[in-house]
Amino acid sequence: MDVDLKLLKEITRPSPSKIVLLVIDGLGGLPNPKTGKTELETANTPNLDGLATKGICGLADLISPGITPGSAPGHMALFGYDPVSFSVGRGVLEAIGIDFNLNPGDIAARGNFCTVDEGGLITDRRAGRIPTEKCTQLCQLLDGLLIDRVKVFVRSVREHRFIVVFRGGGLSPLVSDSDPQQVGISPKVITALNQDAEKMAGTANKFVAQAKVVLAKEHPANMVILRGFSEHPNFPTMSEIYKLKPAAIASYPMYWGLAKLVGMEILETGTSIEDEFLTLKENYNSFDFFFLHVKQSDEAGEDGDFDRKVRVIEQVDKALSGLTSLEPDVIVVSGDHSTPAVLGGHSWHPVPVLLYSKYCRRDKVMEFHEQACLTGGLGRLQAKQIMILAMANALKLTKFGA
Amino acid sequence: MDVDLKLLKEITRPSPSKIVLLVIDGLGGLPNPKTGKTELETANTPNLDGLATKGICGLADLISPGITPGSAPGHMALFGYDPVSFSVGRGVLEAIGIDFNLNPGDIAARGNFCTVDEGGLITDRRAGRIPTEKCTQLCQLLDGLLIDRVKVFVRSVREHRFIVVFRGGGLSPLVSDSDPQQVGISPKVITALNQDAEKMAGTANKFVAQAKVVLAKEHPANMVILRGFSEHPNFPTMSEIYKLKPAAIASYPMYWGLAKLVGMEILETGTSIEDEFLTLKENYNSFDFFFLHVKQSDEAGEDGDFDRKVRVIEQVDKALSGLTSLEPDVIVVSGDHSTPAVLGGHSWHPVPVLLYSKYCRRDKVMEFHEQACLTGGLGRLQAKQIMILAMANALKLTKFGA
Numbered sequence: 130m131d132v133d134l135k136l137l138k139e140i141t142r143p144s145p146s147k148i149v150l151l152v153i154d155g156l157g158g159l160p161n162p163k164t165g166k167t168e169l170e171t172a173n174t175p176n177l178d179g180l181a182t183k184g185i186c187g188l189a190d191l192i193s194p195g196i197t198p199g200s201a202p203g204h205m206a207l208f209g210y211d212p213v214s215f216s217v218g219r220g221v222l223e224a225i226g227i228d229f230n231l232n233p234g235d236i237a238a239r240g241n242f243c244t245v246d247e248g249g250l251i252t253d254r255r256a257g258r259i260p261t262e263k264c265t266q267l268c269q270l271l272d273g274l275l276i277d278r279v280k281v282f283v284r285s286v287r288e289h290r291f292i293v294v295f296r297g298g299g300l301s302p303l304v305s306d307s308d309p310q311q312v313g314i315s316p317k318v319i320t321a322l323n324q325d326a327e328k329m330a331g332t333a334n335k336f337v338a339q340a341k342v343v344l345a346k347e348h349p350a351n352m353v354i355l356r357g358f359s360e361h362p363n364f365p366t367m368s369e370i371y372k373l374k375p376a377a378i379a380s381y382p383m384y385w386g387l388a389k390l391v392g393m394e395i396l397e398t399g400t401s402i403e404d405e406f407l408t409l410k411e412n413y414n415s416f417d418f419f420f421l422h423v424k425q426s427d428e429a430g431e432d433g434d435f436d437r438k439v440r441v442i443e444q445v446d447k448a449l450s451g452l453t454s455l456e457p458d459v460i461v462v463s464g465d466h467s468t469p470a471v472l473g474g475h476s477w478h479p480v481p482v483l484l485y486s487k488y489c490r491r492d493k494v495m496e497f498h499e500q501a502c503l504t505g506g507l508g509r510l511q512a513k514q515i516m517i518l519a520m521a522n523a524l525k526l527t528k529f530g531a
Numbered sequence: 532m533d534v535d536l537k538l539l540k541e542i543t544r545p546s547p548s549k550i551v552l553l554v555i556d557g558l559g560g561l562p563n564p565k566t567g568k569t570e571l572e573t574a575n576t577p578n579l580d581g582l583a584t585k586g587i588c589g590l591a592d593l594i595s596p597g598i599t600p601g602s603a604p605g606h607m608a609l610f611g612y613d614p615v616s617f618s619v620g621r622g623v624l625e626a627i628g629i630d631f632n633l634n635p636g637d638i639a640a641r642g643n644f645c646t647v648d649e650g651g652l653i654t655d656r657r658a659g660r661i662p663t664e665k666c667t668q669l670c671q672l673l674d675g676l677l678i679d680r681v682k683v684f685v686r687s688v689r690e691h692r693f694i695v696v697f698r699g700g701g702l703s704p705l706v707s708d709s710d711p712q713q714v715g716i717s718p719k720v721i722t723a724l725n726q727d728a729e730k731m732a733g734t735a736n737k738f739v740a741q742a743k744v745v746l747a748k749e750h751p752a753n754m755v756i757l758r759g760f761s762e763h764p765n766f767p768t769m770s771e772i773y774k775l776k777p778a779a780i781a782s783y784p785m786y787w788g789l790a791k792l793v794g795m796e797i798l799e800t801g802t803s804i805e806d807e808f809l810t811l812k813e814n815y816n817s818f819d820f821f822f823l824h825v826k827q828s829d830e831a832g833e834d835g836d837f838d839r840k841v842r843v844i845e846q847v848d849k850a851l852s853g854l855t856s857l858e859p860d861v862i863v864v865s866g867d868h869s870t871p872a873v874l875g876g877h878s879w880h881p882v883p884v885l886l887y888s889k890y891c892r893r894d895k896v897m898e899f900h901e902q903a904c905l906t907g908g909l910g911r912l913q914a915k916q917i918m919i920l921a922m923a924n925a926l927k928l929t930k931f932g933a
Contacts, residue, residue: 159892167892192931194912195919196542199932212932213538219933239933357933471890475930477923478892499892509910 134210134370136529137517143372146458146523149409149419150516152207153445154200155427156464157480157499159471161435168435168470169481169498172442176449177483177497180460184485186494187507189515191466197477203465204387208367208420209516217390218302218359224292225389226382229284231361236300236329239357240283240291241308242267242350243316249352251312255289256350264291267350270343271336279332286382293336293355301326306356307337316354329358366392367418371520376412378405379422388420402444406451413455421452430468438470459486459523461515462497482507482515486522536612536772538931539919545774548860548925551811551821552918554609555847556602557829558866559882559901561873563837570837570872571883571900574844578851579885579899582862586887588896589909591917593868599879605867606789610769610822611918619792620704620761626694627791628784631686633763638702638731641759642685642693643710644669644752645718651754653714657691658752666693669752672745673738681734688784695738695757703728708758709739718756731760768794769820773922778817780810781824790822804846808853815857823854832870840872861925862887863917864899884909884917888924 158168191198191206192213201222202212220237231237242264244253259267264285271293272283279297286292303322309315316337321330333355340353367375369392377388380400388395394416398408402423409419423445429438452460460483467478481502492506507518520526560570593600593608594615603624604614622639633639644666646655661669666687673685673695681699688694705724711717718739723732735757742755769777771794779790782802790797796818800810804825811823825847831840854862866882883904894908909920922928 159890188910193919194909194916195921195923195928197923197928197930199930202932216932222933469890476890477920477928500895503894503908503910504906 134365137209138370140527140529141370141372141520142525142527144523144525145417146525147417147419148373148459148461148519148523149421149452149457150207150519151421151423151452151460151462152204153423153426153442153462153464155430155466155468155475157467157469157476157478158430158438159469159476159478162471167499168430168438168442170500172439172446174442174446174497176446176453177462178495180449180453180462180485181483181497181501182495183491184460184483185489185492185507186497186502186505187482187510188479188499188502188505189463189482189510189512190479191512193511194479195477197475198466199475200383200465201387203512204384206512207463207465207515208391209370209513210364210391211513215362215364217362219357220292221359221361222383222386222390223286223290224294224386226384226386227284227286227292229282229292229294231294232296234296234298234300234360236295236302236358236360238293238333238355240293241354242289242291243352243354244349245315245352249315251309251314251316251352251354253349254308254312254354258288259350261285261287263350264289267344267347271340274336274339276332276335276339277328281336289350295329295332300329300332302329302358302360304330304333304358307333308354308356316352319355333358362390364390368392371418371516371525373418374416375418375420376416377420377422378408379420379424380405381424384422384424393420402441402448406448410451410455427468430470431474433470433473435470459484459519461519463512463515479509480512482510484515484518484522488522488524536767539611540772542929542931543772543774543922544927544929546925546927547819548927549819550775550861550863550921550925551823551854551859552609552921553823553825553854553862553864554606555825555828555844555864555866557832557868557870557877559869559871559878559880560832560840561871561878561880564873569901570832570840570844572902574841574848576844576848576899578848578855579864580897582851582855582864582887583885583899583903584897585893586862586885587891587894587909588899588904588907589884589912590881590901590904590907591865591884591912591914592881593914595913596881597879599877600868601877602785602867603789605914606786608914609865609867609917610793611772611915612766612793613915617764617766619764621759622694623761623763624759624785624788624792625688625692626696626788628786628788629686629688629694631684631694631696633696634698636698636700636702636762638697638704638760638762640695640735640757640761642695643756644691644693645754645756646751647717647754651717653711653716653718653754653756655751656710656714656756660690661752663687663689665752666691669746669749673742676738676741678734678737678741679730683738691752697731697734699734702731702734704731704760704762706732706735706760708760709735710756710758718754721757735760764792766792770794773820773918773927775820776818777820777822778814779822779824780807781822781826782807783826786824786826795822804843804850808850812853812857829870832872833876835872835875837872860888861921863921865914865917881911882914884912886917886920886924890924890926
């Protein structure tokens, strides 16, 4: 049985209580074959363990058992939105992240500058991670093209990453990617996934062809690959649904994009974990919901660096006192998916969840890791239910029904 | 929240990894009143326990809590198909099982030869389990009738079991059974469950009437009872959805029918458990998914024979090394329902599930039985999610969403 957002909206009420959602990206893991312990089990986390002892724990499926979530559905679920119904394209996410104003009808795609060899085969999907300044210069070369009466905007994001926005009538996002997600083959031809998308596919392919010409001498960034064609989904905001005044603290544009999609205000912050916790402290009085996002744990997992992921977790644990000392009414700690270092990528394993509030009905879990959370009072839950639990624990929900 | 097959299809990818699904029919049980232990708790199962120790366990509801599944929905769920949406009639199952080619519009029913007394009351629903040869002779007497321009095919299955297929225009499967599922009363009149099914009901009743005349002197097989009128449901295959090359190893036609419905290839095998595991070994290189079905456990449970069910489980445990020595990437052990000997029939109790893979995030369960599985890392899950988990653990799923 599912409590939908419409129902939720009817029972939410504003109150002075505050909720902090700490998302440790890629939090869940798998055992290190050498020690039999996961990243969380290995890390020394006295503060998280202390919070687990005072709180209630569980394991959450972001989408459903076995399904590996991308970052977008992972976060949508944590924000309380059904991650399958509220799906959002990569292009839109990145565009919103860098504050590009999307008009109705605009189609955005995420681009990579990449390296191709003389035969046109991709040798590096990230063009050696060119510096952001170089990316910006190259974007200027491609920006402002007019193709079939469609205006093309190109903006840099970071390093090799950029966005393209196509503006003109009659465009549909239902086209395939040109990014093949692997090296050793050519970028794919972009194809329409239904009849309405023929124009978009044609325009996008012409853009790619022109980019190839313009970039011919720009090795290693001598080609582009595009993915995630999408349009603004106009989701209901967290203010509308939860009657919250929400703010986001994150260090990478895509998470700003996700936060903006649900109406959060983006707080300026630095790139370190300590910076982010400081930003929380400085803005604590101005909002009643904070999404604090730690990216480094996922990066370490993606790089297959078990020890670095352990260190990031320990770093978060140290910084945690900057959060607990503010005494929020509700603290949630979880992840948007697991990223076990042994897999070197996102995985389907459920993520540990910790919820602390004065009214959480604490369980016997005294450590914050996968095995301990298995016996926790939250049980095995759907991630989209976490936000409702946070709201309940913040006494921001009225009862349902007579 | 439900990930449907359409979504699943988008994220499945072929890979060389292999999955073996071992279905121990009627696996779950209830305690023997004398000992307080279930069949699985009583059986000596060092190999299953070893696999549980290396794997992750849980308890699965085939349909939903409290609902007792028939064999068809139980298996559909284990194959990853929603057992309510993908329902399939008994007639079709048995017809497909014996390789009868159903045409579009054909209606199949499962039949029993049975014994009726002089007053027409059923005294034995299985006619003393007549030998298959006798069944085949009797079917020949009934085969080929033409009733109201409907051609009637009658084919033997095994012992007292046969199928009838009605071929002609305008037939609907929405008719009631004539099999009353008990003795001491007459076979029921077949009735239309909606207006479109009047013709089918009329034809079927005429067939039953003629069969009664033809069989009058064939005691103990002097009557027929029919059930499960149904037509071919044309389900998407496991190859379409999962991009697998699946094979089935089972010793009874109905399970071949179930396997064929989802596009599995049926491997020839013997009738013993050892034969089946040998067939797995011999065909291991030719497929990437194996459904291995053990029927004897359910039969023992249905007969209320606790000790025999224990022995069957121990026999499977002994044979298990023939499976584990092949080192499949993923091994799943479960049942299509519980059949507690103390109930002498299928039951609603959730079935133990064991999943082993290198990436399963093992739990602390070290024995494979109902109580131990209760604390397992898979928690309480829907059986239809098991196949998705198997696919994930075989690294055959890409991530969902940006």
